[in-house]
Amino acid sequence: MPAQEQGTTLMTARWVVGHEDGRHVLFENGEVAFENGRITFVGHGFPGEAARRIDCGDAVLGPGFIDLDALSDLDTTVLGFDNQPAWKKGRVWPASYMRAGPREMYTPEDLAWQKRYAFTRLIRNGITTALPIASLFYREWGETPEEFAAAADAAEELGLRVYLGPAYRTGNTFVTDDGEIDFHFDEARGLDGLKAAEAFCRDHEGRAGGLIRTMLAPDRIETCTEELLRRTAAASADLGVPVRLHCCQSVFEYESVLRMHGKSPPEWLLSLGFLSERSILPHLTVISGRNGITHDGPDLQILADSGASLAHCPLVMARGGLALDDFATYREAGLTIGMGTDTHPPDMILNMQAGLLMGRLSAGRPQAVRSEDMYDAATLGGAKALGRSDLGRLEPGACADITVIGLDDPAMGQVIDPIQTLMLNGSGRDVRTVVIDGRVVMRDGVIPGVDEAAMQVQAQAQFDGLVRQYPDRTHGHPPLSDIFSSSYPLRRAAS
Secondary structure: OOOOOOOOEEEEEEEEEEEEOOEEEEEEEEEEEEEOOEEEEEEOOOOOOOOEEEEOOOEEEEEOEEEEEEEOOOOOHHHHHOOOOHHHOOOOEEHHHHHHOOOOOOOHHHHHHHHHHHHHHHHHOOEEEEEEEOOOOOOOOOOOHHHHHHHHHHHHHHOOEEEEOOEEOOEEEEEOOOOOEEEEEOHHHHHHHHHHHHHHHHHHOOEHHHOEEEOEEEOEHHHOOHHHHHHHHHHHHHHOOOEEOEEOOOHHHHHHHHHHHOOOHHHHHHHOOOOOOOEEEEEOOOOOOOOOOOOOOOHHHHHHHHOOEEEEOHHHHHHOOOOOOOHHHHHHOOOEEEEOOOOOOOOHHHHHHHHHHHHHHHHOOHHHOOHHHHHHHHHHHHHHHOOOOOOOOOOOOOEOOEEEEEOOOHHHOOOOOHHHHHHHHOOHHHEEEEEEOOEEEEEOOEOOOOOHHHHHHHHHHHHHHHHHOHHHHOOOOOOHHHHOOOOOOOOOOOO
């Protein structure tokens, strides 16, 4: 783990995002001091002595971003980007694959390496607190405590603040031989996964001086049984840890839950006693009266009244043709809104931009969503979802989690307000320096001990190995050329 800075560190920048009276404020030519992992001063005219000074220059220095749905494996979005429908292109297991017995498509070493790789990408994009997410499509069933113990090792080594917990489920979808989507359930297996996840929480909560926290992660609402969700809610309350459940993210999911349980997803969760201030629900793009759903129910108000939080992931949803409809209405209903990336790169700035654009498009008016609404979601909203008043803000007593974003690249354009300029022209590539818990985990774009070029080579090699397995796990077992289309006719050089 990077060493915590000793003595007082004073950081200065053209713009500092401080926090006063419950909201962010901007200090032009501001100062931030921290010691022993905590902020001690924000503003102008630091009165004390500093052991070291870091001048960040023409930059915006603000609280670290909180990613409630952070990719922690190799991103396969590109495989489905222009290759649809999913059930024909290997994104849903075929019955033949089920009969043969699903298998792990990565080795334990691959999985451990992927976590470290993904965590470096999060730091590189200014994310200081992350709740990892990975696809179960490529797993035998669920995630394992062993791989998350390795994830804890990687996070501790890099100095990333994380909430960890292996994903589990009681069911999955598959494609029948006739090309229909059906469900397979194995409740005993899912409950065993929950038990293992509970044990992981007890074993790892508070590790690395509190940098490692834990959570429960049932996979998707449609692949969970009533018993699994009831027991998960009870375990979350008993352990005092957050629980994340992907919910209301597709018409298929919504209608499947309605058909199987006679209630919409929010109505069902409410009836099970699942919803609480510990519940984090990624996406929520498909609820009653929105995005093609005609079900007449109070979904949004149920969610807002429950204290649950939305993990808003606008970029990955837009890549699949969906958008939150509309951000302002969700906010005005009183729903806590945090942000997630859920794709590669985990560019929180790009996600804020996408959320802002789609929020204005869906509402049909630019004043529906302002730049600070998205920045608040990426900082304060995530902190509220986690019950952490010491994260997502720079004020005395808060954790020294800091992200510095350069404004001096000509591509950034001109600045009248730094947050508005980030929403127009910024990128994760503009993140320069990251501090987590008073440790400088990235300085001037360099993460100590990380060879990014070598990591890219290894990531591509693992990805190529995964792609080669696709015919075996695709309905009808077509060749790769039929599963993945080329944007244009491909011509290869003669060997």
